[in-house]
Amino acid sequence: MNNQIVYLAGGILLLNGLLQKYAKDYIKQFFRSRAEDQDQQMDIVIDLLITCFVTILSCSYYILTQSNKDAPQQQQQPKIDESKILESIMKKRRSITPKDYNDQLIDDQDIQHILECANTAPTHGKNEPWRFIVYKRENLNQFFTFVKDWYKQNSQEVFNNEEDREKAMKQIDNKFSEIQKASHIILLCMKRYANENNIMPEWEEISAVAMSVQNIYLQTAAKGFGGYWSSMTFAKDARDSKEMRQFLNLDNDEDRVFGSFVIGKVDDLSKFTRIPGEYKKKVEFR
Ligand SMILES: Cc1cc2nc3c(=O)[nH]c(=O)nc-3n(C[C@H](O)[C@H](O)[C@H](O)COP(=O)(O)O)c2cc1C
Numbered sequence: 001m002n003n004q005i006v007y008l009a010g011g012i013l014l015l016n017g018l019l020q021k022y023a024k025d026y027i028k029q030f031f032r033s034r035a036e037d038q039d040q041q042m043d044i045v046i047d048l049l050i051t052c053f054v055t056i057l058s059c060s061y062y063i064l065t066q067s068n069k070d071a072p073q074q075q076q077q078p079k080i081d082e083s084k085i086l087e088s089i090m091k092k093r094r095s096i097t098p099k100d101y102n103d104q105l106i107d108d109q110d111i112q113h114i115l116e117c118a119n120t121a122p123t124h125g126k127n128e129p130w131r132f133i134v135y136k137r138e139n140l141n142q143f144f145t146f147v148k149d150w151y152k153q154n155s156q157e158v159f160n161n162e163e164d165r166e167k168a169m170k171q172i173d174n175k176f177s178e179i180q181k182a183s184h185i186i187l188l189c190m191k192r193y194a195n196e197n198n199i200m201p202e203w204e205e206i207s208a209v210a211m212s213v214q215n216i217y218l219q220t221a222a223k224g225f226g227g228y229w230s231s232m233t234f235a236k237d238a239r240d241s242k243e244m245r246q247f248l249n250l251d252n253d254e255d256r257v258f259g260s261f262v263i264g265k266v267d268d269l270s271k272f273t274r275i276p277g278e279y280k281k282k283v284e285f286r
Contacts, residue, residue: 096226101264121212192254227263
């Protein structure tokens with residue numbers, strides 16, 4: 001309950017009691033001359049009159065102070081231009097790779113908040129096909145080991161010769177040691193038939209996932225972190241494999257893994273800038 005109301009009720013009771021105790025005798029004196037023999041009824045009437053008077057007085061005071069408090073505040077509140085805030089976050093958003101991260105970790109709660117925002121993306125039919133698997137830095141090796149083991153087991157099918165294999169494995173090792181600097185990686189997945197009663201064309205579901213990734217990008221920038229969408233092309237055979245889907249609890253062959261969102265802390269986000277190409281060249285008004 002509002003504290004003010006509790007104080008007010010206490011005040012009413014106290015004032016009421018005080019008036020009944022000290023003011024009653026004076027009021028009685030005043031009336032006694034007119035109704036000498038009706039002492040008891042007079043007591044009750046006077047008590048009631050005092051209670052009504054105190055209640056009306058207190059309520060008026062409360063209403064007056066409340067309305068005075070609200071009025072200037074409403075006037076003083078500056079109007080927030082949300083469109084400008086959004087524009088500034090959009091312009092601040094950049095793809096920032098692990099070489100620019102410092103070693104600090106991001107709180108899991110921030111990652112959860114980012115993904116809560118990702119979940120608000122538009123989605124045809126409200127199918128919400130995005131799925132996210134988050135790896136914290138301390139567990140990243142589990143994912144890397146899975147990918148490397150996959151290549152070991154499938155090298156015959158994937159590589160034409162030993163030289164190609166060595167080159168690819170070296171690139172994977174380099175990429176993983178870079179990504180080790182990330183605070184978290186978020187594997188970006190699509191559940192193709194998230195709502196089996198409402199099947200949409202694949203491109204619409206892929207687009208919905210991409211829109212959720214844009215929300216991740218924007219919230220990452222708003223929090224001042226660095227991050228980027230890594231397609232994981234360097235490990236694309238493993239990324240697109242049935243085994244990867246199983247590893248990430250995706251049970252349908254048409255479910256997809258679109259790489260990962262790599263995220264980490266940066267010292268100063270404002271130093272990363274990119275001026276996009278002229279928007280007017282991509283727009284036609286009719
Ligand atoms: C679907 C998609 C996949 C991407 N994959 C990669 C990637 O694998 N590696 C990378 O460095 N950047 C990747 N990016 C980020 C782009 O390189 C980046 O958006 C582009 O350079 C423009 O820079 P900006 O995002 O800072 O504006 C990807 C972006 C998108 C939309």
